[in-house]
Structure formats: structure tokens, C-alpha cells
Amino acid sequence: MNEVASGCGMESKVNYTIVGLFVVLLTSGLLGFAYWLAKHGNQEDYVTYRVYMSESVAGLTNDAAVKYRGVDVGTVTRMELVPDNPEHVMLTLHIRRGTPVTTDTRASIRFYGVTGLGYIELQGSSTEAPALKAKDGKIPVIKSTPSTFARLDEGLSELADKSTQALDRIGLLLNDGNLQNFSKLLNESRLLISELRKQTAHLGAFIDKGIVAEQKISAAFDEVGASADGVRSSAESVKRMTDELRLTYVALGQDLQRRMTGVFIRLNQLLENFDVLSRQLQRSVSEFNAAPADLLFKRSTPRPGPGEKP
Missing domain, CATH: 2.40.30 (Elongation Factor Tu (Ef-tu); domain 3)
Structure with missing residues (x-):
């Protein structure tokens, strides 16, 4: 019986060894396949x-x-x-x-x-x-x-820098000297407002006077306008009179010219007649000098002149 039991034990050990070896090989193969798939498969x-x-x-x-x-x-x-x-x-x-x-x-x-x-x-x-x-x-x-956080961080940093600069400038602006000056400015502004309130009544009266003056000026402009209309009418009348005088002068000049022309024509005729008369008188005087007896007896005949027939 001991031999049978020992034979069964040996067979059981061999089976476990085979199973263990198969499991080890299968696991190694799976691991190797997984490694290959992870490294080269994709x-x-x-x-x-x-x-x-x-x-x-x-x-x-x-x-x-x-x-x-x-x-x-x-x-x-x-x-x-x-x-x-x-x-x-x-x-x-x-x-x-x-x-x-x-x-x-x-x-x-x-x-x-x-x-x-x-x-x-x-x-x-x-x-x-x-x-x-x-x-x-x-x-x-x-x-x-x-990223969004990086942009936000950069923006906040820039904002912090600008805020620091603004606070520094505000600190410089609100120093003790500027505060005193600002306080003086407020006091002077308060005094100025009080003075302006006192002058409000005078300003109202001045405005009323200005309104009255404006009304008077408007009336004066109306009168000037009326005067201008009168002057314009007078100027038109003078112009009409001037035109009439010009026409009258032209007509008078033409009539005078016409009459002077007639006078000059008559004067020329008179001068021509006087010339003829003077020539005849000269001729008579010459004849008398040549034959004085002819004035009484008419005996002699005048000698023909050059180019005349006897």
C-alpha cells in the first residue's frame, strides 16, 4: 500500500509542475504581447x-x-x-x-x-x-x-502693478502741502460764492437795464430804418430830377445848336453879299478915278480888263 501511495504522490507532483509551468508560460506570453502591443501595436x-x-x-x-x-x-x-x-x-x-x-x-x-x-x-x-x-x-x-489661468495671472499682475502706481500717485497728490492748498481753495471758493450771491441783485438790475437799452436800441434801429427809407425816397427824387435836367439840357443844346447853325448860315450869306458889294464898290471907285466926268456925263466906257471883250 505504501508503494501505491508513493506512486500517486509522484504523479500528483508531476501534474502540478506541468500546470505551474503552463501558467508561467501563458502569463509571460500575455505580458510580452501586451508590451509589444503597447509599444508597437498602435x-x-x-x-x-x-x-x-x-x-x-x-x-x-x-x-x-x-x-x-x-x-x-x-x-x-x-x-x-x-x-x-x-x-x-x-x-x-x-x-x-x-x-x-x-x-x-x-x-x-x-x-x-x-x-x-x-x-x-x-x-x-x-x-x-x-x-x-x-x-x-x-x-x-x-x-x-x-492658458486661461496664465492670462488671468498675467492680467492680475498687470492690474496690481497699475494699482500700485495709481496709489503712489494718489499719495503724492494728497500730501500735506496739497491738502492745505486744497483747503485754501475751498475757503476762497466759499467766499467767492458768498460775494456772487450779494451781487445777484445788482446783476438783476443790470439785466433789466440791459433789456430797456435793448428795447431803445431796437426803436432807434426802427427809426433809422424809416430815415433810410426817406433818404432812399429823396435819392430817387434827386435821381429823377437829374434825369429830367439831363434831358432838358440835351434838348436845349440841340435847339441852340440848330439855331446857331441857322445864324451861321445867314451870317455866311451876309458876308458873301458884303464881299460882292465891296467888290462892286471898289470897281465903282476905280471907274471914278479913271473918268471922273462919267459920274455926270457917262461919256467914256470902261476899258476891258484882261480876258474881256470890248
């Missing part, structure tokens, strides 16, 4: 990109999600400082092939609510931009933009 389905951040990446972790307008398109596979510029952080992203990553796509850090966990958000502004591709074998780089 290389054709994802494209590697890089993003350089100038702000803190606190809240981001390896395997953090990469979203394109809220849709999961990849993961963050690596985060490290840039050796040449430690102020920047280099992120390596694996993004699903076919995602519309273009030259104008921008990456920024977003956070899930109040948990503090971050992810990368991708946004593009134009569908006509060319696709972002690798050049000279280098990994393509997606440009980054500041």
Missing part, C-alpha cells in the same frame, strides 16, 4: 508632435489627455525641460492619425473643473490652412498659447 494609428510651453505645466501628467475641441484625440507621452532654455517645457504628444492638425492649430492647457488635473486642448482657426507635417525628419511642433 504606431501606425498615431502621429508624434511636440509642444513648447512657456508657463507651468502643473496638473499635467504623462498619459494626460489631448483633446481637439473637447474630443479625445491622443495623450501626453513625455514632459521635460528644454536643455537650452529651462524656462520652457517640451511636451511630446501622440495624436490619432487623421486629426486635423494644421499650421494654425494652437495648444493650451485646460483643467477639469476644480480637480486640478490638466489636459491639452487643441484649437484651429481655419479649415483652409495646410496640414502640419514633419520637415527634414524632425518632429512637427504645434504652437502654444497661454
Whole structure:
């Protein structure tokens, strides 16, 4: 019986060894397949990109999600400082092939609510931009933009600086000397207002006088207007008289010219007759000198002159 029992024990040990060996080999195969699948299985389905951040990446972790307008398109596979510029952080992203990553796509850090966990958000502004591709074998780089918290922090810092400057200027403006000057200005303004109130009655009287003066001036302008109308009428009368005198002078001149012309014509005729008479008288005197007896007896005949027939 002891031999039978020992034989059964040996067979049981062999079966456990075979089962254990099979389990070990199966587990190793599964682990190896999983490693291969994780390392090489999805290389054709994802494209590697890089993003350089100038702000803190606190809240981001390896395997953090990469979203394109809220849709999961990849993961963050690596985060490290840039050796040449430690102020920047280099992120390596694996993004699903076919995602519309273009030259104008921008990456920024977003956070899930109040948990503090971050992810990368991708946004593009134009569908006509060319696709972002690798050049000279280098990994393509997606440009980054500041996150909302970074912009808020920058805005608050700038606001704090400007507030400090404004408070400093207000402090300079409200120093003791300026406060005293301001107090004096208020006192003088109070005195000026009191004096203006006293002069209000005089100002009212002055305004009333000004109204009366304006009425008188208006009446004077009306009288001047009437006088101007009279002057205008007189000027028209003078003009009419002048026109009549001109017409009368012209008519008188024409009549005088006509009469003088007649007088000159008669005077010319008279002068011609006087010339004829003087020639005849001269001829008679010559004849008398030649034959004085002819004046009584008419005996002699005058000698013919040159070119006359006897």
C-alpha cells in the first residue's frame, strides 16, 4: 500500500509542475504581447508632435489627455525641460492619425473643473490652412498659447502693478502741502460764492437795464430804418430830377445848336453879299478915278480888263 501511495504522490507532483509551468508560460506570453502591443501595436494609428510651453505645466501628467475641441484625440507621452532654455517645457504628444492638425492649430492647457488635473486642448482657426507635417525628419511642433489661468495671472499682475502706481500717485497728490492748498481753495471758493450771491441783485438790475437799452436800441434801429427809407425816397427824387435836367439840357443844346447853325448860315450869306458889294464898290471907285466926268456925263466906257471883250 505504501508503494501505491508513493506512486500517486509522484504523479500528483508531476501534474502540478506541468500546470505551474503552463501558467508561467501563458502569463509571460500575455505580458510580452501586451508590451509589444503597447509599444508597437498602435504606431501606425498615431502621429508624434511636440509642444513648447512657456508657463507651468502643473496638473499635467504623462498619459494626460489631448483633446481637439473637447474630443479625445491622443495623450501626453513625455514632459521635460528644454536643455537650452529651462524656462520652457517640451511636451511630446501622440495624436490619432487623421486629426486635423494644421499650421494654425494652437495648444493650451485646460483643467477639469476644480480637480486640478490638466489636459491639452487643441484649437484651429481655419479649415483652409495646410496640414502640419514633419520637415527634414524632425518632429512637427504645434504652437502654444497661454492658458486661461496664465492670462488671468498675467492680467492680475498687470492690474496690481497699475494699482500700485495709481496709489503712489494718489499719495503724492494728497500730501500735506496739497491738502492745505486744497483747503485754501475751498475757503476762497466759499467766499467767492458768498460775494456772487450779494451781487445777484445788482446783476438783476443790470439785466433789466440791459433789456430797456435793448428795447431803445431796437426803436432807434426802427427809426433809422424809416430815415433810410426817406433818404432812399429823396435819392430817387434827386435821381429823377437829374434825369429830367439831363434831358432838358440835351434838348436845349440841340435847339441852340440848330439855331446857331441857322445864324451861321445867314451870317455866311451876309458876308458873301458884303464881299460882292465891296467888290462892286471898289470897281465903282476905280471907274471914278479913271473918268471922273462919267459920274455926270457917262461919256467914256470902261476899258476891258484882261480876258474881256470890248
